[in-house]
Amino acid sequence: MHVIRPYGDTMDDGKVQLSFTLPVSDGARGREAARKLVLSWGFKDCEVVHSAPLSDEFSFYVAYGKTESSVDYDAMVADQASADASMTMDEVNEYIRREIGRKVVVVGACTGFDAHTVGIDAIMNMKGYNHHYGLERYSDLEAYNLGAQVPNEKLIEFSAKVNADAILVSQVVTQKETHVHNMTEFIELLEAKGLRDRFVCVAGGPRIGNKLAVELGFDVGFGRGTYADDVATFIVKKLAEKKRL
Amino acid sequence: MRTKLHLPKDRVDYARQLARKISAPVADFMDRHSSVTVERATLRLAGADGANADGIPVPNLVVDQIRAVDPVLLEDGATIRYVNALVKSGDSVEALNVRIADGFNVMSLPLGDRAAIEEKAAELVLSSSSRIKDNRAHRDRKLEEFRDRNHKPLLYLIVATGNIYEDVKQAKAAAEQGADVIAVIRTTAQSLLDYVPFGPTTEGFGGTYATQENFRIMRAALDEVCEKEKRYILLTNYASGLCMPEIAAMGALERLDMMLNDSMYGILFRDINMYRTFVDQKFSRMINAHAGIIINTGEDNYLTTSDAFEKAFTVLASQFLNEEFGFRAGLPAKLQGLGHAFEMDPTIKNGFLYELSQAQMAREIFPEHPLKYMPPTKFMSGDVFKGLAMNTLFNFVSKATNQGIHLLGMLTEAVHTPFMMDRYLAVENATYVMNSMEDFYDDVEFRKDGIIVRRAHDVLDQTISFLEEVEAIGMFDSIERGLFAEVKRPKDGGKGFEGLVNKGPDYYNPFEENLKRELGLVK
Ligand code: B12
Numbered sequence: 219m220h221v222i223r224p225y226g227d228t229m230d231d232g233k234v235q236l237s238f239t240l241p242v243s244d245g246a247r248g249r250e251a252a253r254k255l256v257l258s259w260g261f262k263d264c265e266v267v268h269s270a271p272l273s274d275e276f277s278f279y280v281a282y283g284k285t286e287s288s289v290d291y292d293a294m295v296a297d298q299a300s301a302d303a304s305m306t307m308d309e310v311n312e313y314i315r316r317e318i319g320r321k322v323v324v325v326g327a328c329t330g331f332d333a334h335t336v337g338i339d340a341i342m343n344m345k346g347y348n349h350h351y352g353l354e355r356y357s358d359l360e361a362y363n364l365g366a367q368v369p370n371e372k373l374i375e376f377s378a379k380v381n382a383d384a385i386l387v388s389q390v391v392t393q394k395e396t397h398v399h400n401m402t403e404f405i406e407l408l409e410a411k412g413l414r415d416r417f418v419c420v421a422g423g424p425r426i427g428n429k430l431a432v433e434l435g436f437d438v439g440f441g442r443g444t445y446a447d448d449v450a451t452f453i454v455k456k457l458a459e460k461k462r463l
Numbered sequence: 464m465r466t467k468l469h470l471p472k473d474r475v476d477y478a479r480q481l482a483r484k485i486s487a488p489v490a491d492f493m494d495r496h497s498s499v500t501v502e503r504a505t506l507r508l509a510g511a512d513g514a515n516a517d518g519i520p521v522p523n524l525v526v527d528q529i530r531a532v533d534p535v536l537l538e539d540g541a542t543i544r545y546v547n548a549l550v551k552s553g554d555s556v557e558a559l560n561v562r563i564a565d566g567f568n569v570m571s572l573p574l575g576d577r578a579a580i581e582e583k584a585a586e587l588v589l590s591s592s593s594r595i596k597d598n599r600a601h602r603d604r605k606l607e608e609f610r611d612r613n614h615k616p617l618l619y620l621i622v623a624t625g626n627i628y629e630d631v632k633q634a635k636a637a638a639e640q641g642a643d644v645i646a647v648i649r650t651t652a653q654s655l656l657d658y659v660p661f662g663p664t665t666e667g668f669g670g671t672y673a674t675q676e677n678f679r680i681m682r683a684a685l686d687e688v689c690e691k692e693k694r695y696i697l698l699t700n701y702a703s704g705l706c707m708p709e710i711a712a713m714g715a716l717e718r719l720d721m722m723l724n725d726s727m728y729g730i731l732f733r734d735i736n737m738y739r740t741f742v743d744q745k746f747s748r749m750i751n752a753h754a755g756i757i758i759n760t761g762e763d764n765y766l767t768t769s770d771a772f773e774k775a776f777t778v779l780a781s782q783f784l785n786e787e788f789g790f791r792a793g794l795p796a797k798l799q800g801l802g803h804a805f806e807m808d809p810t811i812k813n814g815f816l817y818e819l820s821q822a823q824m825a826r827e828i829f830p831e832h833p834l835k836y837m838p839p840t841k842f843m844s845g846d847v848f849k850g851l852a853m854n855t856l857f858n859f860v861s862k863a864t865n866q867g868i869h870l871l872g873m874l875t876e877a878v879h880t881p882f883m884m885d886r887y888l889a890v891e892n893a894t895y896v897m898n899s900m901e902d903f904y905d906d907v908e909f910r911k912d913g914i915i916v917r918r919a920h921d922v923l924d925q926t927i928s929f930l931e932e933v934e935a936i937g938m939f940d941s942i943e944r945g946l947f948a949e950v951k952r953p954k955d956g957g958k959g960f961e962g963l964v965n966k967g968p969d970y971y972n973p974f975e976e977n978l979k980r981e982l983g984l985v986k
């Protein structure tokens with residue numbers, strides 16, 4: 219058991235910084251409303267340190283609260299693809315030669331109406347991202363990057379054509395849950411075609427968690443700060459595991 | 464203007480000459496072609512509006528009716544058929560629109576007396592042109608009435624709820640907080656629709672549909688705030704994508720004040736066919752010029768896919784090209800909000816000096832242009848506190864180099880589309896920084912052999928080499944080979960290519976003729 223609370227300047231003081239907008243005009247009454255609201259969230263203490271009008275009908279607050287709530291750190295399970303360290307590019311290539319014995323084919327795209335290419339490029343392009351080479355650079359991988367605004371149908375068709383081992387789906391725009399719709403549609407299409415088991419399905423994007431991706435039927439999900447190494451490691455290990463079955 | 468960078472005038476002139484040479488063959492092509500959306504924009508200027516029960520707009524219905532009979536017929540322009548229907552039926556524009564929406568086909572009427580058509584067309588040209596001129600006069604009057612009430616640079620804020628009525632609330636609040644310019648971001652993927660939706664809309668992803676009714680609703684709301692705040696609030700939308708000229712036409716009719724409008728953005732970042740884009744941007748810019756609408760070009764986008772330090776020259780090169788394409792469409796310098804951005808990796812040593820240098824360089828090379836300066840976005844992260852610090856440096860550079868239009872950075876850029884309080888914090892930050900350095904621009908000079916001065920000279924040199932390369936290869940081939948933004952686009956690939964139209968020997972477009980006359984583009 220390892221009980222933790224937020225830390226301000228003293229262990230367990232439970233200090234939290236908050237800022238929010240209320241749909242009322244600025245003033246003493248607004249500040250009181252802000253304070254009461256913070257207390258209603260379970261904070262034991264609240265100080266509204268700043269308020270300002272945003273317009274006649276809206277106002278802005280900065281407040282500090284003190285909480286007594288705590289969690290047991292030892293009981294936490296992280297939402298990440300794997301707790302193991304990722305292999306380097308050379309290790310991945312070596313692993314493929316040893317465990318799989320042929321080139322591994324991966325196809326990636328940013329799907330639906332989403333036009334953000336930088337994320338999928340960071341994972342796939344030769345030059346990579348932040349000094350981590352992308353999948354195209356891996357000698358034992360054959361990587362196809364279809365770019366952005368690719369319909370799910372087209373991505374699946376192409377993947378089947380090149381006999382892909384893994385499909386990478388990038389989703390950056392999450393407003394109105396577009397990513398959820400899009401990812402769900404992708405999995406449903408695969409299932410309808412009876413192709414789900416043929417591919418390792420990898421989702422990624424700044425707002426994508428492993429938990430969400432798995433819930434939606436992907437094998438894994440990667441969030442911000444992911445590198446090609448992480449993705450490649452997951453894919454080849456998964457393939458080796460599949461092969462052993 | 465006193466120079467702080469001492470850029471050699473002959474080199475700057477040479478870069479402009481290169482831009483002129485590069486654009487000449489493109490201009491030739493543009494003069495010989497129209498497109499489905501240029502035709503629809505013309506119809507909109509004539510008064511075509513409304514939509515049928517399936518939501519297909521009347522301008523699309525007319526163009527499709529013509530094409531259905533024989534695609535070659537569009538080479539004469541769409542106007543003649545629409546005006547012919549007006550003459551023959553004796554209908555008003557409104558009545559004809561309703562009939563077309565109900566299924567009436569303009570091609571069911573044979574072409575009548577040419578003189579009668581031309582007379583009717585002249586009347587329609589006059590009426591739309593005077594409406595646009597009245598809008599322009601109204602804007603000028605208000606700017607004069609509220610002189611010196613706007614910030615310098617103009618503070619520009621974005622709203623993007625998807626629901627025009629919600630946008631109105633956010634826009635009014637933003638204007639009351641101090642915004643001079645309100646932009647309504649368009650919904651994801653509207654740029655790829657080959658029609659403009661009709662009526663007010665409440666559903667959008669990451670933005671709100673650009674429709675003429677939405678323009679009208681927002682304009683009316685901002686006009687109220689103008690009177691209250693005694694400050695003219697400029698309204699902005701996007702004349703880009705497959706309907707670039709139609710949106711320009713709608714904006715001209717509804718008194719928008721600025722339009723995002725780039726000569727190459729659609730090609731590079733939306734994979735729209737290059738020929739189509741060049742043709743469309745020309746017509747849209749002629750409309751913007753006539754309406755006194757300031758365009759904002761999209762150079763900032765180059766830096767989202769390329770490194771801002773390494774590829775700074777692509778920004779300057781694009782500014783030269785956008786300027787030249789602007790001039791060719793009759794758009795004067797004072798309506799050219801050429802774009803650039805503060806997008807350097809924050810870990811670069813002296814990054815601030817380079818940003819300062821490049822912003823000053825843009826100022827000196829384009830002295831009369833209301834430069835549009837974009838905030839950091841790419842390196843913004845979930846660390847909203849650091850984000851606020853980055854925006855502060857950006858605000859500083861903008862004021863220190865006397866930019867024209869300042870797009871406020873949001874501390875939550877990497878998290879979500881802006882909350883109301885995010886905008887407030889942005890305005891607070893900018894007004895604090897800019898007030899505290901009001902006369903910095905006039906007071907501070909740079910060391911003649913220092914980092915800032917040298918950087919600008921380097922970027923100009925790189926730009927010239929790049930433009931020389933493009934000139935040697937040719938514009939269309941350069942795009943095909945991926946010289947711009949590291950993106951390759953095949954000449955006859957991309958969206959909307961099938962919508963390109965040859966101008967036949969009998970091409971008839973009295974609206975275009977009028978624009979050319981008004982803008983002094985006829986030889
Ligand atoms: C650059 C950018 C653009 C550029 C994109 C250029 C391009 N070719 O990609 C342009 C200007 C075109 C653009 C347009 C729009 N954008 Co934008 N954009 C950004 C910006 C500034 C940076 C994104 C980026 O490049 N990050 C760098 C990359 C490397 O990071 P990443 O994408 O997170 O990728 C990493 C991980 O997520 C992961 N990853 C990503 N994909 C995948 C896939 C797999 C398989 C794996 C394993 C991993 C993985 O690995 C990557 C490396 O670590 C962000 C704001 C921000 N700072 O985040 C907004 C942002 C993403 N955009 C946003 C919006 C709303 C839009 C528009 C809808 C705006 C509009 N209404 O027009 C349009 C979208 C048009 C469309 N059809 O999609 C919002 C999204 C809000 C949301 N959560 O829904 C953001 C957050 C800005 C904001 N605050 O409003 N945008």
